[in-house]
Amino acid sequence: MGVSVSSRRKIPAAALIRLPMYLRLLGEVTVQGMTHISSDQLAELAAVNAAKVRKDLSYLGSYGVRGVGYEVAFLSYQIQRELGVNREWPIVIVGAGNLGQALANYGGFVERGFGLVGVFDTDPEKVGSEVGGICVQHLDELSEVVQTRNVSIGVLATPAATAQEAVNRLVRAGVGSILNFVPSVLSVPRGVHISKVDLAGELQILSYYEQQKANSLSHIQATTTSSRAVSA
Amino acid sequence: MGVSVSSRRKIPAAALIRLPMYLRLLGEVTVQGMTHISSDQLAELAAVNAAKVRKDLSYLGSYGVRGVGYEVAFLSYQIQRELGVNREWPIVIVGAGNLGQALANYGGFVERGFGLVGVFDTDPEKVGSEVGGICVQHLDELSEVVQTRNVSIGVLATPAATAQEAVNRLVRAGVGSILNFVPSVLSVPRGVHISKVDLAGELQILSYYEQQKANSLSHIQATTTSSRAVSA
DNA sequence: CAATGTGAATATATTCACAGCT
DNA sequence: AGCTGTGAATATATTCACATTG
Numbered sequence: 001m002g003v004s005v006s007s008r009r010k011i012p013a014a015a016l017i018r019l020p021m022y023l024r025l026l027g028e029v030t031v032q033g034m035t036h037i038s039s040d041q042l043a044e045l046a047a048v049n050a051a052k053v054r055k056d057l058s059y060l061g062s063y064g065v066r067g068v069g070y071e072v073a074f075l076s077y078q079i080q081r082e083l084g085v086n087r088e089w090p091i092v093i094v095g096a097g098n099l100g101q102a103l104a105n106y107g108g109f110v111e112r113g114f115g116l117v118g119v120f121d122t123d124p125e126k127v128g129s130e131v132g133g134i135c136v137q138h139l140d141e142l143s144e145v146v147q148t149r150n151v152s153i154g155v156l157a158t159p160a161a162t163a164q165e166a167v168n169r170l171v172r173a174g175v176g177s178i179l180n181f182v183p184s185v186l187s188v189p190r191g192v193h194i195s196k197v198d199l200a201g202e203l204q205i206l207s208y209y210e211q212q213k214a215n216s217l218s219h220i221q222a223t224t225t226s227s228r229a230v231s232a
Numbered sequence: 233m234g235v236s237v238s239s240r241r242k243i244p245a246a247a248l249i250r251l252p253m254y255l256r257l258l259g260e261v262t263v264q265g266m267t268h269i270s271s272d273q274l275a276e277l278a279a280v281n282a283a284k285v286r287k288d289l290s291y292l293g294s295y296g297v298r299g300v301g302y303e304v305a306f307l308s309y310q311i312q313r314e315l316g317v318n319r320e321w322p323i324v325i326v327g328a329g330n331l332g333q334a335l336a337n338y339g340g341f342v343e344r345g346f347g348l349v350g351v352f353d354t355d356p357e358k359v360g361s362e363v364g365g366i367c368v369q370h371l372d373e374l375s376e377v378v379q380t381r382n383v384s385i386g387v388l389a390t391p392a393a394t395a396q397e398a399v400n401r402l403v404r405a406g407v408g409s410i411l412n413f414v415p416s417v418l419s420v421p422r423g424v425h426i427s428k429v430d431l432a433g434e435l436q437i438l439s440y441y442e443q444q445k446a447n448s449l450s451h452i453q454a455t456t457t458s459s460r461a462v463s464a
Numbered sequence: 465c466a467a468t469g470t471g472a473a474t475a476t477a478t479t480c481a482c483a484g485c486t
Numbered sequence: 487a488g489c490t491g492t493g494a495a496t497a498t499a500t501t502c503a504c505a506t507t508g
Contacts, residue, residue: 014477016440020433024415038489047417051479051492058491066485066490083436084443091435102334103431108415112432114439152442153435176445177438183256183340185279193441195434199335200344201252202427203323203385204315206409207346208248209425210384211316213408246499270467283470283501290469298468298507 011082015056019079021046022056026076038069089114090151092175094166095158096121096129096136099181103155104132114153118145122162139169146173156180167194243314247288251311253278254288258308270301321346322383324407326398327390328353328361328368331413335387336364346385350377354394371401378405388412399426 011019025045029037039057043050057063057070060078064070080086091114093100103109104119119131120139127138137145145151154175158166163182170178177193180186183201188194243251257277261269271289275282289295289302292310296302312318323346325332335341336351351363352371359370369377377383386407390398395414402410409425412418415433420426 010444011440012476016437017433019440020430020436021415021417023436024433025417039491040489045417047419049479051481052477054490055478055492062491064490067488068486069489082440084439084446085436089435089439089442098337098339099334102331102337105330106334106431107330108432109435112436114432114435153438155435177442179434179438183253185253185257185277187279191445193438195438197429197431197434198252199338199429200340200346201249201256202411202429203321203341203346203387204252204255204317204344205248206385206411206425206427207316207321208243208251208314210321210409212242213423214316244498271469272467281501282467283503284499286467286469287500294469296468299466300508301467 009059011059015059018046018048018052018056019083022053023076023079023083023085026072026079030072030076035072036069037072037075039064041069085113087113089153090117090149091115091153091155092118092120092142092145092151092170093132093155093157094120094139094142094170095156095182096123096126096131097157097159100155100157101131103157103181104134106132117149117151118142120145121158139166142169143173146170146175152176154178156182156186158182160184241291243291247291250278250280250284250288251315254285255308255311255315255317258304258311262304262308267304268301269304269307271296273301317345319345321385322349322381323347323385323387324350324352324374324377324383324402325364325387325389326352326371326374326402327388327414328355328358328363329389329391332387332389333363335389335413336366338364349381349383350374352377353390371398374401375405378402378407384408386410388414388418390414392416 022042025042026037039050039053043053046053057075060082063075063078091109093104093116096119100119104116109116116132116134119134119136120142121127121136122139126136129136152175154170156163156166156178160182163184164186167178167186167188171188171192178188180194180196181199183198186194254274257274258269271282271285275285278285289307292314295307295310323341325336325348328351332351336348341348348364348366351366351368352374353359353368354371358368361368384407386402388395388398388402388410392414395416396418399410399418399420403420403424410420412426412428413431415430418426
């Protein structure tokens with residue numbers, strides 16, 4: 001059967017992180033009845049440069065039509081295929097504390113094709129309780145669920161102290177990618193992907209900007225130097 | 233009384249996002265009794281290149297000692313000062329749905345100096361209920377709380393449909409930085425910072441990697457086919 | 465002499481600008 | 487005519503490698 005290679009090319013990380021946004025925007029314009037969209041229009045919606053949109057999309061292939069733009073439905077499909085989201089991905093959450101429970105209840109995952117098939121914890125208080133419509137299981141059950149439900153993506157939301165052990169278990173169980181909400185640096189074997197979301201860290205970055213503004217108030221004068229590197 | 237400029241230099245974004253991690257790691261090694269640390273050691277803990285650590289830290293100033301390393305307490309203090317986290321930052325959360333409630337209950341914010349002083353929603357069902365130890369207020373109250381409590385950072389967790397309006401209100405109320413959990417592209421006036429966390433988007437990126445792995449397993453044969461089909 | 469701080473080298477990302485299609 | 491796709495130019499980030507220094 002036509003194996004129809006979904007992707008030979010490797011998409012640069014910087015472009016990859018924008019694909020989910022494009023995909024979402026395409027969904028919105030579809031609802032609005034648009035059948036075609038230009039890079040300029042999509043760029044405007046995404047609040048990025050149009051050349052960036054075109055270059056990002058060019059990593060998927062040449063799916064645009066010169067003089068016309070991109071067909072929304074076709075482009076959506078191609079992005080979905082590239083991201084691998086043209087199927088359901090079962091996920092598990094490890095850690096049923098505040099954040100884990102929150103994530104389990106968060107509708108945004110299911111909505112985009114990530115169905116929760118297990119929530120795990122080691123705390124006997126939590127095991128057996130229901131979270132996100134699912135009965136919290138003991139971490140010892142992780143491996144079985146991962147294997148029977150064919151889970152390759154795990155979400156980590158344990159306390160920092162037990163995070164590495166939880167990662168080890170996820171990896172041993174067969175999970176290949178982990179979304180880590182624990183503010184710790186965790187190690188995984190080669191071939192396993194781990195991406196991090198540091199919620200408090202995000203706020204710390206914002207406080208940097210706020211502080212900068214506060215500081216520059218003492219400057220009063222805002223010299224907007226519009227220096228353009230003009231080439232001779 | 234010298235104004236003791238906390239920061240004249242502007243730290244590159246790529247370096248800035250690592251400062252919270254360094255700060256956290258320095259806290260950990262402090263607990264372990266270390267008083268000094270080299271860029272090699274910190275790099276190992278952070279799982280990054282040592283030159284990167286030194287360059288990142290160099291944006292703060294020359295706080296290391298050649299042949300010795302960095303004094304942990306002093307470096308921590310400097311990073312805190314640079315990030316502006318050597319003080320409490322009151323925050324508000326707009327949107328008391330699943331995610332908003334979760335974030336309100338998330339201990340990680342307070343732990344790092346971001347005290348929740350208000351949770352807002354427009355849904356009469358939610359207004360009046362208690363979330364994260366705080367009574368949910370109507371969005372109309374936002375402005376007063378922001379002003380009286382001197383809030384400059386807001387967290388956005390509304391439904392997508394009302395997100396832009398919520399942003400407008402935050403900005404009008406005087407909030408200068410927004411952490412956006414809503415998967416929409418939102419616009420803010422110049423001078424206001426908005427940073428985005430797209431939870432489902434993160435999973436979509438992971439599914440890309442998982443799919444890549446799956447594809448490369450089926451590689452095995454197919455050396456005869458030139459490659460991409462397609463083309464009319 | 466061990467480790468920083470930093471220029472220089474390299475790698476990656478963004479943007480420009482336009483040739484080439486439809 | 488209008489828009490894509492992409493080389494070339496620019497900007498930003500990472501890494502190397504070493505002179506410098508306590």
